[in-house]
Amino acid sequence: MSFWKPGTERPQGRVVDDEEGGVLFLSGSHSSSSSSYGYASIEKQRQRLPVYKYRTAILYLVETHATTIVVGETGSGKTTQIPQYLKEAGWAAGGRLIACTQPRRLAVQTVASRVAEEMGVKLGDEVGYTIRFEDVTKPDVTVLKFLTDGVLLREMMDDPLLTKYSVIMVDEAHERSISTDILLGLLKKIQRRRPELRLIISSATIEAKSMSDFFRMRKKRREPENEEHGLEVEPAILSVEGRGFNVQINYAEEPVPDYVQAAVSTVLLIHEREPTGDVLLFLTGQDDIDAAVQLLSDEVQTNGKQSSGLIVLPLYSGLSRAEQELVFSPTPRGKRKVVISTNIAETSLTLEGVVYVVDSGFSKQRFYNPISDIENLVVAPISKASARQRAGRAGRVRPGKCYRLYTEEYFLKHMSNEGIPEIQRSNMVSCVIQLKALGIDNILGFDWPASPSPEAMIRALEILYSLGVLDDDAKLTSPTGFQVAEIPLDPMVSKMIIASSELGCSQEIITIAAVLSVQSIWISGRGMQKESDEAKLRFAAAEGDHVTFLNIYKGFHQSGKSSQWCHKNYINYHAMRKVLEVRDQLKRIAQRIGLVLKSCDGDMQAVRKAVCAGFFANACHLEAYSHNGMYKTLRGSQEVYIHPSSVLFRVNPKWVIYNSLVSTDRQYMRNVITIDPSWLLEAAPHFYQLLKPDSLH
């Protein structure tokens, strides 16, 4: 393809150029027996993975070291094999469990089901998984448990020393999600109290040295020392040489002006010129994924011949299980699947049919400014570590190709090696409450793998204090603080739920919280905007989006939860099913923590007050002189606008509260509701005490 240049990068390991020059083959790759791979027995497949040669070494290191750091290329078999080796070596004997954590829910589910298949057991029996709102394990039966690092943190609330686990493997540690970082800090603490606990930290691209420095045990008086247990205090580092199959890397010859358009053209070129094999395309979020799906679908319709045989499927976290399963189902003969995904498919995932990866070079990342107290999801360039993970989704069951929509020069000279840890670019509210709930009082002195900024910490403490979650001594309040910590949602949403119990509208607020937890309940896409806007008008409430959600939920219920009803109204049926599931779970949690489940029977003032009780920090007022709908945040005076997807877009009420901000050309408020400013002082007198009373009119 003239647009493309093969890469010349020399990655780690022995590199062999092929005759055409410039195409990279990494050492230790699977041999050309790839064609028979599909027919090999699962046992043979397992033995062919690079990690297999290291089985004895891994088991020896885990036996003799408190912490083992395993670095191995993508596809070398770390995630699926190491937990099985541990089980085979007896680490799950005597009622103990082996845990393997992942930063993402999708990876947890798919890896668990692969391992269950390899072990020939039913998923949920010996091998199970737990993600938020879903537990597929059996007490006393499950011995290998895959879970998100966030769920393992929650388990610590009931069992602070994680006593049921013999080994905990923290996988994909390079991602440095907030939960991974908190978990690493806490596991280090636990190790001091439970020297018999073994940790494995694994990744393809982790900086093993800094991780090793972090886990090096310091001797402290009156603490049990691992040396007494015959364990090495210095973490072991094992490098697994070799990877799955060859992945040929190609770069764009010139920078691309529009990555969605370039991605679509690349997919069409692959379809036209390359042999069979599915394509995995990485974009950033639902909006550009929907746009690409639409562009490709249009192409299939208008230009039938070249694009016939393409099956285009989106993949992002808001999708239902059924929609996600389509992505994993076998591709029909003669067809080519194109999966268009966010970075949820970036790590640990094996999509069997994928031969080609197209990498836009971007992802949506969270950035928090503690000064303005604004957190944004911004489309930002990925790191080299992410680019390698993305390329690693090809070459898993046969050789593959990766097309990077950026130049090689950009990759080599301008892309950062690793991303900034999430903890250094996020609002710390959820993190602080979790640590408090785990009894860590001195959070400023907590041993982090990477420290968050003191400003972000202080902001978080201030908000939690205003939410009534922390008291003057920065301890969890009773009952509010403990209740908020029990609900596995953003503390602002949790506080809204708790307030609704007192305001007599918890049934409505739990519905709203469930809708906010799915990415979008609307069907969107190019060419459907008009119809979808008209449908929205049928449900629009003058109070704003939250009340609109209630109208939709009611309509869905009255239709008998019908998929046709959803289709007719441009509502995503699968998203609504998910809302029902989350709602049920939240009801159970609410009852468990003693909230009263009650409906306000149409009293929307109660609903708005409850939203205000949780989200007062996001209050904004319309600038008096503004003709273009400019609002200013009450705290921080930031310029913000109502997002065009909101039912209040162009209505521009004077006082509003938003749920989140998205940043494109401007800062847009999503999910907006009107409020009476006097409620702000009621909800958070401390937070707003510095505002002049006349500014609240």
Ligand SMILES: Nc1ncnc2c1ncn2[C@@H]1O[C@H](COP(=O)(O)OP(=O)(O)OP(=O)(O)O)[C@@H](O)[C@H]1O
């Ligand atoms: N669902 C699956 N179907 C077919 N093969 C699979 C599946 N899952 C894993 N494999 C095979 O096992 C190999 C190892 O996968 P595993 O996830 O253990 O690797 P890894 O080293 O953890 O890689 P990564 O860092 O990319 O997660 C894959 O490259 C693939 O060959």
